[in-house]
Amino acid sequence: MLKSAPQPRVMGIVNVTPDSFSDGGRFFDHTSALNHARSLIAAGADVLDIGGESTRPGAEPVPELIELRRVVPLIQAIRAESAIPISVDTVKPEVARAAMGAGATIWNDVSALRAPGAVEAAAELGCKVVLMHMQGEPRTMQEAPHYEDVVAEVAAFLSARAEAAVAAGVHRDCIWLDPGIGFGKTLAHNLALIAALPKLAALGYPVLFGASRKRAVRAIDPTAIESDDRLGGSLTLALAAADRGVAMLRVHDVRETVQALKVWAAISDVG
Ligand code: HH2
Numbered sequence: 001m002l003k004s005a006p007q008p009r010v011m012g013i014v015n016v017t018p019d020s021f022s023d024g025g026r027f028f029d030h031t032s033a034l035n036h037a038r039s040l041i042a043a044g045a046d047v048l049d050i051g052g053e054s055t056r057p058g059a060e061p062v063p064e065l066i067e068l069r070r071v072v073p074l075i076q077a078i079r080a081e082s083a084i085p086i087s088v089d090t091v092k093p094e095v096a097r098a099a100m101g102a103g104a105t106i107w108n109d110v111s112a113l114r115a116p117g118a119v120e121a122a123a124e125l126g127c128k129v130v131l132m133h134m135q136g137e138p139r140t141m142q143e144a145p146h147y148e149d150v151v152a153e154v155a156a157f158l159s160a161r162a163e164a165a166v167a168a169g170v171h172r173d174c175i176w177l178d179p180g181i182g183f184g185k186t187l188a189h190n191l192a193l194i195a196a197l198p199k200l201a202a203l204g205y206p207v208l209f210g211a212s213r214k215r216a217v218r219a220i221d222p223t224a225i226e227s228d229d230r231l232g233g234s235l236t237l238a239l240a241a242a243d244r245g246v247a248m249l250r251v252h253d254v255r256e257t258v259q260a261l262k263v264w265a266a267i268s269d270v271g
Contacts, residue, residue, distance in 0.1 A: 008248055008249050010044065010045055010046050010248070010251060010254055010258055011045065011046065011047040011049050011210075011249065012045030012252075013040075013251065014040065016033045016050065016071060017051065019059060021056035021214075021215075022212075022213040022228070022252055024054060024056075030073060037050075041082055043254040043258065044254055046248075047084065047086070047087055048078060049086075049250060050075055050087070050099070051071070052067040052089075052095070053089075056138065057138060058142075064095060067090065067092065068098055072102045075088065075099055076102045076103060085105055086103060086104040086105065087104060087106030087128075088106070091109055091115055096109075100127055104127070105128060106128040106129070107129045107130070109130060112132055112133065112158070113129060113164070114161075119165050122168070123168045123169030124169075126171070128176065129174055129176065130176045130178055130208050131161045131162060131175060131176065131178065132180040133183065134180050134183035134184055135183065135185070141183055145189060150192050150193060151199060154193060154200070155199060158178075158203060162203070162205060177207050178208040178209065179209070181209065181210055187216055194240055195244075197209065197241055197244035197245060197246055198244050201244070201247075206247035207246045207247055207248075208246065208247065208249075208250060209238075209241040209248070209250065210250035211237040211241070212234045212250060213228070214234075217234060231253055234251065234252075234253065235256060235257065235260045238261070239264050242261060242264055
């Protein structure tokens, strides 16, 4: 078999938020969120990522208590009926702590454990962590993203955050890296990072890639105004990332992505 790269795993997104850019409000109540989680499991998700705070450009932060009320009961309910690995998408150590108590095992942090006490909490929890690059903060990050050399800067940031996590006691094997597509980046920055994914994978940690339904697709196809109109572009980005060695894809459209990966893997198998 001439398989070029192992098939990436698929992380399905469950946003329990009223304002996420693509599915905000759709799965906001507990029952819809749980049903959505069930449908993503049935569609072939390997991991579920549960988020209670939108990080879309312009989003306002959510108070901790509200975020806890959104994610903890849902994680408990999923864990009660499924063994699927659950990640929590949060920048708050207390939310991560409660999520792990409810049955999550992965902390997906778009701020790469930069909150006060975050690296120490991750070490204490012993969970897996996703360290993502973001320039600025969600409220303002798309106003004027600027880099001298986006690939070098993102790689240096991710290496430094991984080292900070290790120094605080996070096990090296627990660390994943993510270039943070769309987080303080223009289309040119996003494309440069996609081209450089093998370089990021060479840092020695598995890479998570999330471009599903993002504005990068609309920047290339201006007719894709609604995020639901971006499936073709999202699948293309997912396969481009798969070709460049990412270990996991964070997506809304699980069934379609799993199917695309199966076809991609079948082609890779014949050389
Ligand atoms: N993107 C979003 C949120 N969390 N986490 C990682 N590791 N990588 C990403 O690319 C990433 C992420 C934004 O997407 P979404 O969750 O659909 O929207 P919102 O933040 O508005 O809830």
